[in-house]
Each structure stands twice: as C-alpha cells, then as structure tokens.
Amino acid sequence: MNEPPRLPGGSFAAWNRDRLAVARRGADECGDVWQLEPGVYVAATAGACEAVLRRAQDFPKAPSPLFPPMRGASGAPTPEERVHAHAARMRGLRAQAVAARVGEIAPGAARFADRWPTDRDVEVLPLVRHALAEIGVDYLFSEDAPALLPFAAQLFLAREVLVRPSRWEWPRWIPTPARRFRTRQQAAFTDALRPVVRRRRSSGRLGDDVLGQMLQPSSRYGTLPEEAVLDTLPGITVATFEAPTRAAGWILLHLARYPGAADRVAAEAASLPADPAGTTGTHLDNLRYTQALVREVLRLHPPSWLLTRRAPRRTELADYAIDAGSTVLVCPYTAHRDAREHPEPDLFRPERWLDDPGSPGEPGAFLSFGTGPHGCEGAALAMAMLTLLTAQTARCHRMSEPPGPEPGYRVTTFEGLATSGLRLRATARDQGRSRVR
Template sequence: MGRTNEPPRLPEGGFAAWNRDRLGVARRGADECGDVWQLEPGVYVAATAEPCEAVLRRAHDFPKAPSPLFPPSKRSGGAPTPEERAHAHAARMRGLRAQAVAARIGEIAPGTARFVDRWPTDQDVEVLPPVRHALAEIGVRYLYSEDAPTLLPHAFQLFLAREVLARPSRWEWPRWIPTPARRFRTRQQVAFTDALRPIVRRRRSSGRLGDDTLGQMLRPSPRYGLLPEEAVLDTLPGITVATFETPSRAAGWILLHLARYPQAASRVAAEAALLPADPAATTSTHLDNLHYTQALVREVLRLHPPSWLLTRRTARETQLAGYTIDAGSTVLVCPYTAHRDAREHPDPDRFQPERWLDDEGPPAGPGVFLSFGTGPHGCEGTALAMAMLTLLTAQTARRYRLSEPPGPEPSHQVATYEGLATVGLRLRATSRSRGQSWAPSES
C-alpha cells in the first residue's frame, strides 16, 4: 500500500508524455498537482517557488549528482582532492564575484559592441552562432586576458564536446564506458589543459600572475596557500564553457523579445543612448543606470530560464512541502514553473519588465528568480552573465530595431532537452533612426 503523504501523480503523465512535451507537462503538473508532484515512481518535480528554493538550498538533503561534465584528468601527478577542488572554486570566485566584475566592465562592453558592429543589416540572420562567438570572446578574455586568443579555439572545442555529450540517446551508458562522445570530450579537455599549462607556468615563473580570474587562482590564499597546478588546470574547463554557453541561450530569448516587443526595445534604446560612445569607457555606474534594461533581462530570464530544469537526488528520507520523499529519489527542480507561480508573480505569463523595477517593489520571496540557481550550487558566473547580457541588450537596441522573418514559418524551434533554447533563431536588424521615442505602456 502506498504512503498517504506521497506527492500526487499527474494523470496521463509519465515519461512518455514528458518526452513528447516537457514544458506542457511541467505546466500541467504545477496547475493540477501543486507544489510537488510525481512524474514516475521515485521521480518528483518541485514545481513552485518555495519547494524549488528549498531543494536548491538544502544541499545536504538534496545533493547535486556527482557527474561533472569535465571530470578530473587521470594524470601521473594524481587528480586534485575534493579539498583542492573546493579551494579552487573559492579562488575562482575571487575573480567572478560582483565587485570583481564591476571593476572590469570596460573590458566587457567592447565585446558586446563588436557583436553589434558585425550584425549584417536588412537581412534575415541566424543569430545564435554569432551571439555564442561574441560571448565566448568576452568570457574567455575575462578569464584569461591576453592569453585568451590562445585558449579561445580550445574553448569552442570544449563547447562542442559538451553539445555532443548532451545529445539525447536511447541508452544511458555507465560512466566507465568510453563512448565516442566521452572519448571526444577527453581529447578536447586534454588539449585545453595542455594549452593552459605553459601559460600557468609562465605566469608563475615570471611573477606576473595577472589581474584576471586565472591570476586570482594563481595567488596564494592566506588560508590555503598555493593551489597545486593540477587543481588549477582541472577546474577551469567547466567554467570556461559556462561563461558563454548558458548566456548564449539566454541571449537568444532576449533578442527574440526585443523583436516581439518593439516599445520595450525602444525604451531600452533610449536608456542605452547615455552609454559612452567609446565602449571601453563604460563603467559599473553606466551599467547600474540601465535600470529598465536590467529589468527586461530579468523578466526574459524569468519567463524562459535557460536552465529550466535542475536534477537533484535525495540523500536520505526527507520532507518537502509536507510530503515524504524517499532516499535515493530523483527530484527535478523546475524554475520554468516556479517563475510562473502566481503567488509570487501576479499575471505570471505576461511579459512585464516593470515588475522588477525598484519603484514597483520587486518580489522578494523565496524562489522568485532561479534562472542562475541558488544555494551552494548556484551559478558562480551570475554577475558576469548579467553584465554581458545587459550590455548586449543595450547595445543591440540602441543600434537596431529587430524583427522576425515574415511568413508562416516560425523564426525558431524551442529545445528543452539540455536547456531552454531558441534553436535556429532568425532575426532581421534594421538601423534605428535617431530620436525615436518609446511608449511607456505595452500589452
């Protein structure tokens, strides 16, 4: 006999329905079953704001599965210990925290301006490849400064390895089986670390460590001392890809909204007109003054979180939203439906950037914004991603009006397997005339 306090099961749900229409089933589960519901025996979905927040913050009860995309390399010197990897994470954060990003806005803004300069006007363009290239240039340069040109080609190969591994497969092979995708991943990871190793040794031997993220990792910590070389090398492939992979998905949704909501785009353009003519002169003060632009970015990420589904496993029997969850169960955290929780976001399906403006009183309850996760495993590059996306949005709207291609064919396809993405998105950019005004209200 089943427990009486099990989460409800969605009628006509299950994996078959889920694989046909993930977003639709996720919405139906939240609407019909509430905070937590059961997809299959032992597989639960945290669907609304509060339980999503609880799962992500309670890492001792709901740990992240230990399956890194780029696992430690097997070298003669030995893989970094868990303690060394934790220290490496702390060292990376010295270069990625909000204050560090704010100090380097003048290095980020030129990359977003170059993306805008390269966009061919008055023709339909598939936008995600150039967006990804631009954000990769920015992200890799932020991490490695003058050594970025050496590492950028390897970063693209790491991204390709990630894409190959993420493709749906009929079989879930044990981790120890060297599938072609895993062998390709290993080759690219080794090539990246082989290119990075002489850079690390050159910086350490010369004493010129650099002020970038790599430089922060090479500095001895007062508490932990000097990081071993392998700990530096093995913990950088993942964050290198992360600086542009997830932001590229987000940028696709943002550009699509600029095309679909021209009045909002014009308001962004008016705000962006106050940015310096020389992008390198952009400071954190300029960024902070882009109030509406930042609100628009947050609103797009609320409606279309790039990482719309996060997986956790229960370490022990525990309680969630009043239900008992057995040890070893899978819990799917769904920011996509949490962000549509009407208790936190009135009229949740409406695109309304104004809900995030200070004078409107932005929501402050748990789980109201989970696009970058939260808790111990929240995205460490949040500040960098928000800076890149805000400046990309502002620079694009200042220069262009965007539109979707005319005709019956959709401008994109929605992908949900690995993340929420606008696959094949095509848009047209038309030069914006000076002095164009914006209207303050839009349905």
Template sequence: MTAPHGEPPGPEGMWGIANLADFHADPLGFVTRCAREFGDVVRLGQNNYLVCHPHDIESVFVNGQRSFAKATGQKPSSPKTGSYHFALMHTDGKDWLYKRRLLQPLFKRERVGASSESIVAATEAMMACWRPGESRAIEGDVAPLAARLVGRFLLGSELSDTEVSRVTSFLAWSFRPLPIRIPSWLPTPGSLRFKWSVRQFDRAIYGLIERLRERSRGSSNLLELVHQARDGEDGCLAPPWYPRDEVAIMLLAAHQPTAIALAWTLYLMALHPEVDERVAAEVRHVLGERHATAEDPDRLVYTSAVIKESMRLYPPVWMTARESLQECEIGGYRIAAGVSLALSPWVPHRDPRWFADPDAFRPERWLDGSLKELPKFAYVPFGGGARLCMGASLAKLALVLVIATVARRYRLTLASGAKVRPLATASFLIPQGVRLVPRTRL
C-alpha cells in the same frame, strides 16, 4: 503540528518507464502540466519528485549542504574524455566548500567591473560582421562572443578562433535535438560527430592549460587557482587531471547561460518593437555618445528589467536537481533518503500565483511595484542558497552591456520564416531557430 503525508500525487506513466516518454516528448509542457494538475510536490516516478513551490525550493537550496547533495556516485579513477566529475560544480561537502572558497575571489566586484571595457569591445567586434538587412543566426553570434568574454575573464587570455570553435562545436553537438533517442554506442553520423566534438573540446582545454601554464604564474586567474586546489589541503578530491575538469566546466557553465540569455533577450526585443525602442531611448539618454561601463547597469533600469523578464520567461538553466541525503519533509510530504528532487525555475517563473499574466513579456512588472510581495525563490535564474551561481554578477554585467551596445546601433527584427522554439536539454533551455535581421538605428 501536522504529521507529514506519505508519497505525493503524480501522473501514473507507463509500466517500466514511468513518465520518461512524456517527459522527453515535451519536457516544458510535462512539468507545467504536472505542477498545475498535482500541486507543489509531484511524484514523477519511483524516488523522483518535482518540487515547485518557492518556499520548498528555498528549503532545498538553503539546506543543500546538510540535507541534499547535488552530485553523488562514484568518481572516475582516470581522466575520461568528456567527463569532468572533479570540477566544483560536480562536487559536494568538504571538497565543494574548499574549492568554492578558493575560486570565489575570481568573482570579486572589482575584478568583474574591470571586465566592462573588454565586454563592450568584444560586442563591437561581433557587430562588425553584421550587414544591415542580412539575417543572422543569432546563436552563432552570441555563443562565440560569450566564449571570448568568459575566456578572457577566467583565464586572463583571449581564446583563439580555433579554441572558440571547439568550445561552441562541443556545445552545439551536446545539445542537438533528436527526433528519437538513439543509444550513444551506435555509430550513427550524429554520434560520431558528437564524439569527435568531445575530443576536439578536450584538445582545446589541454591546449589552453599548456599555453597558459607558464604565463599565469603568480597571477589571479582560474588556472593558477585550480593548481592550488590540486595541491591543496587533505580531504580535497583533486586528482592530477583536476585542472582540465575545472577549466572545462567553468568555461561551459559561465559561457552557455550567458549566450542563451543573450539570444532569448534579443529575440524578445525583436518581437516587441515598443520594448526595443524604449531600451534604445534609455541607452541614448544614459550613455550619450560614450560606451557603457560597469557603473551603468544601475542607471539602465529599464534595460535591466528587460533582461530579468527575459530570464523569467526563458531561464537559461531551466532544470537542476538535488538528492536527499537523509529523511526529511518537503511541502508536507515525507521524503526518504536517496530521492532525486527536480527543481525547475520554469515552473515558478510561469506560475500565475506569483506573476500576473505569466506567459506575457512585460518588463514593466519589475518596475511598477507589483512584485513587492514576490516570494524570494519564485525567481531563481541563478539558483540560490550556498550554491548560488558564482558568476551571476559577471553574467548580469555582460548581459546589460551587450544589450545596451547592440541597441544603440541596431534594431533587430525577426527574419521572415523563422521558426523559434525552446529546446529543453538536461539543464539548459536552448533557443532554436532564432534568425534576426539587423537594421541600422535611425
């Protein structure tokens, strides 16, 4: 057995700030260049590595509870506005395991399937605002749609227009593009607007909790379960404001990737009319005149492949991280305790070793048998291992039903002059400038 090497190779960067400037200037291009130039484990800076090979990604995800942590550091001692550190997503160890087991029943197959009718109805309501020939900023349509779907599913109640507005406003200002990085303490118009959106979001969350508190007694929804966690077993870190943290993060984590995936998929279908027409033909053949149901994703094979290919090219969560808890070996390199490991689905998803012609949009690759030998963790739009996204089944169902419902009525084309680009935030790959024109399907 070969002894592990020392530090992996990587770009030198600038003294004092390592590679931060290059990363912030072009995050997607930077990680792509690093992987292709330096290999499957890349040193980005002191105690900061990029992990690119599917086998190593699998090792980190699968061994996550023993050797790696997602969240470390001191938890706040008060309910700080805009900080939700006690939510499941931001916890580890015994605390994470207890909350995960408690919340997992929310995503039972029968419960997910029962949401199909509301998904289709909400999509029809979204399209009722469309006018054939008028361009739409599609992010502005799918974000409220996803917020309503998630609110209904998790909380058992429709979000009000005000609550939807506060959720989507918070997201828009959280991930706004800036030409330069400005300290958050400077009272610029942008930072003031962001702080206002955070306060409004917190108001929406507290309002939701108050509105549902009495109505949800004994029912199986997120609010009832987080109250159980707050009053749960010894060792579970659940302060009095834990319900706020969990409701906020569940809404964001379930809503944002779904909205992003919908926007990218509709954009790619608009760019590729032959794909759009094949989806529409499949929908007509499978559904006829009826609405889509929870059983239809298995029948809408090509539509599902289109969504998988969209999430390969534009994974909604393009970056996540783990911190090593003890010395270990990754990709033949010795990793010390306390090292931050960046895991980016963007890199293996566009690696020619795993996907032929990786930058091309080819849904057929998921159907023609060419991916039979694909390593398991070369395609990870929902993460993997013990921390596989709990809401993956809900997201997959919603994506297929929304796309099928839109495709049966409208053909979407890219608006004249639209300039589309991906904005890579800390975690999400936000579509910018997606303006589409709905045209009635003949």
C-alpha cells in the same frame, strides 16, 4: 506523511513529447510537488524549488561533472583542493570583481552589435555564441584569451556532442565515441593552458583576471597546485558562454516582439560612452530598465529550466515524504509562473523588476541562476554580459522576425531552454553611427 500526488496521464513518454506542457500541467493540477514516475518527483512552485536548492545536505547535486578531473603528472586534485580552487575562482567572479572590469566586457558587446549583418535574416545563436565566447574567455584569461579561444570552441562542441539526445544511457565507465572526443578536447585545452600557468608563475606576472586570482597565494591554503588550477577551468570556460547564449536568443527575440521595450532600452543605452572601454560599473547600474528586461526574459525562459537533485535518505518536502534514492527535478520554469510570486505570471512585464511607483516592491522568486550552495558562480558575469549585449544591440538596431505564420525557430528543452534555429533581421537605427572595431 503522504507521498506527492501522481499527475494523471503523466509518464516519461508524455514528458519526452512535451516537457514544458507536462511541467505546467503538473504544477497547475498537483501543486508544490508532484510525481512523474515512481521515485521521480518534480518541485514545481517557488517555495518547493527554493527549499530543495537551499537544503543541499538533503538534496545534493548529482556528482556528474561534464568535464571530469583529468589525472596529471601530480595526480588529480583532492576534494579539499577543489574547494580552495572554487574559492579562488570566486575572487574573480563575485559582483564587485565583475563591476571593476566592466570596461573589459563592454567592447565585446559593442563589437557584436556593430558586426551584425543588417537588412537580411540571420541565424542568431551562432553569432551570439561566438561573441559571448570571446567576452567570457577574455574575462577568464585576458591577454592569453586569443590563443585559448579555439580550444574553448572545441570544448563547447564536445559538450554538444556529449549531451545530444540518445536512445541509450550508457554507463559512465563505457568510453563511447562522444566521451573519447570530450576527453581529447579537454586534454587539448589543458595542454594549451598549462604553459600559460607556468609562464605566469615563473615570471611573477600572475594577472588580475580569473586565472590570475587562482594563481594568487592565499593566507588560508597557500598556493594552489597546478592540477587544482587546471581542474575545473574547462567547465567554467564553457559555462561563461553556453547558458548565456541560450538566454541571449530569448532576449533578442523579445526585442523583436516588443519594439516599445526595445526603444526604451535604446534610449537608456544612449547614455553609454562612445568608447565602450570607458564603460564603468556605474554605467551598468544606470541601465535599470535593460537589466529589468533581461531579468524578465530570464524569468519567463530560464536557460537552465530544470535542475536535478538526489535524495540520499528519506526526507520531506512541502509536507510530502520523499523516499531515499529518489530523483527530484527542480523546475524554475514553473516556479517563475507561480502567481503567488509573480502577478500575471505569463505576461512579459519588465517593470515588475523596477522599484518605480506602481511596480511591486517584492518582485518574487528568481531562480534562473539557481540559489543556495550550488547557485551559479558566474551569475554576476552573465548579467553584465547580457545587459551590455542587449543595450548595445538595441542602441544600434531594430530587430524583427521573418514574415510568416510559423515561428522562425523551435523550442528545445533537452539540455536547456533554447530557441534553436532562431533567425532575426536587424535594421540599423542610425545609419550614420560610427563603426566599432
């Protein structure tokens, strides 16, 4: 069995200069799997990417949590307790649970659209991040969200500092300034959340948010220990708005570049209730074109465009040998441009996700939220947030890019695919629309 082909002229130096271009060239010239450097392989097409993500035993996820477990008074949670905590979180994050709480998500999306400063160029990502953080933290913690939101913002800042590109890759045990800052912010968030957990348990009013679901006793494993409840909440808190912010930047840019599509979203959004709190899962389901547009943008610009897996033992992938100890980079960005899965893959065509006459019945692989055992647990929440944000924004505004020959943003790829520095202008569609408070 042969090893994957080496990309001519491919190297880490070329990769670091333009990751997207090298990834596209590797997929075009080498096919399903190619070799970047000895021991570093790239799964480039849909079939190869899905195989890696589904074969978690052969290609496990690297154990490098952004917010590692902190040792509390009763010790760090056991692996079994972490599994149970994940199952408890999923009770509040699965699609049915999200659909039941759409009326709590929609007001934040409407506030974002209503508060957008009109008729001037505005940097997009900070506004989006704040709005999605409010929605995500509220979904996790309900009435306790306002007190926890500032700590969530600091967690995000700690994450940004920690993943910032550096010339040196320090061993994990070295307490660099960025890691010490991360630890302080993680401890501050946990210290703010701990009394919330204790108050809810002592009062018996556990709540129906995600935290409340984690506090509910289970017939399978009983009541989760306090440390198991607190353990992964920093990570999931940041996750509710970090990748969705990158996605929203691309979505808003497409609303500006494709006014016909934006008009169609606006027409569909007119069916939403005047009071956003009255939005239901049925309203969300009826935003069919808006959801298709969101999925198409995520196909073209997956926020997590590159995923890392390890091969602990020698195995095979797409009829190639993968050596033990190798790194496998899974590339949804090129998988989504596999013409065998998506006809005319570089074109922006939201209709490909609809089952209307003339649309393909099988739209192809979609890996923006991953797949398999480590697929994104917040996928349903992210889709609801992004769909409602898109609908409400198009309902209120026409978006446009600043004039000039050069793009008003730069594409960054180090941690995710983002429109860094993106600036857009919003012009009100209906000057007489009542303000949402």
